[in-house]
Amino acid sequence: MLEKILKRASWSDMVISAILIILGLFLAVNPGAVTTMLSVILGGIVIAIGAFKVIEYIQSGKQETYLLGVGAFFIVAGIVIMFATGIILTLFRIIIGAWIIYTGIMNLNTAAKWKDYQSRVWLATLIGAIATIIAGIFILVNSGVLMSTIGVLLIIYGTIDIVERFVFIRKIENYLK
Numbered sequence: 001m002l003e004k005i006l007k008r009a010s011w012s013d014m015v016i017s018a019i020l021i022i023l024g025l026f027l028a029v030n031p032g033a034v035t036t037m038l039s040v041i042l043g044g045i046v047i048a049i050g051a052f053k054v055i056e057y058i059q060s061g062k063q064e065t066y067l068l069g070v071g072a073f074f075i076v077a078g079i080v081i082m083f084a085t086g087i088i089l090t091l092f093r094i095i096i097g098a099w100i101i102y103t104g105i106m107n108l109n110t111a112a113k114w115k116d117y118q119s120r121v122w123l124a125t126l127i128g129a130i131a132t133i134i135a136g137i138f139i140l141v142n143s144g145v146l147m148s149t150i151g152v153l154l155i156i157y158g159t160i161d162i163v164e165r166f167v168f169i170r171k172i173e174n175y176l177k
Helices: 002-029 031-059 065-083 085-116 122-141 145-170 172-176
Strands: none
16 A cells, blocks of 8 residues: 555656656757746746735625735736846846856955965865856846756756656565564
């Protein structure tokens, strides 16, 4: 009985992993289209939440005026999410890239301190800091790199999970003993 439940759960996990691999492929190949699709879906959900708040306001006999404000805010935010995908992604990319560059600069400072203490790790820290700064700059100048990277990571995760689940299913009798 337990063996059947575990096998069924593993197969459903493998299906989810296969879906993640497909999503990862789409993200790696065409991140813009996936991002636009997700923005439209997310924007639609936010607009629906706003519409429900406006309906709540009307049903309250127009007593709870904050609901109208909340509803209007969600509707406007949903529209922005749906139609300003590029701006939102650009801002996100700039924030992530700037943070990575900042981290690299802080690591340069750490490398200098390691060198002052005559530690052997200063050179590795320096190389890592420079690589981090270059990665941050790369993210700033390449618009699709974040989503493509997430796509590749989803492909890797999904593949590893499917292999692990397949091995688990094949060895399940040994695990239950």
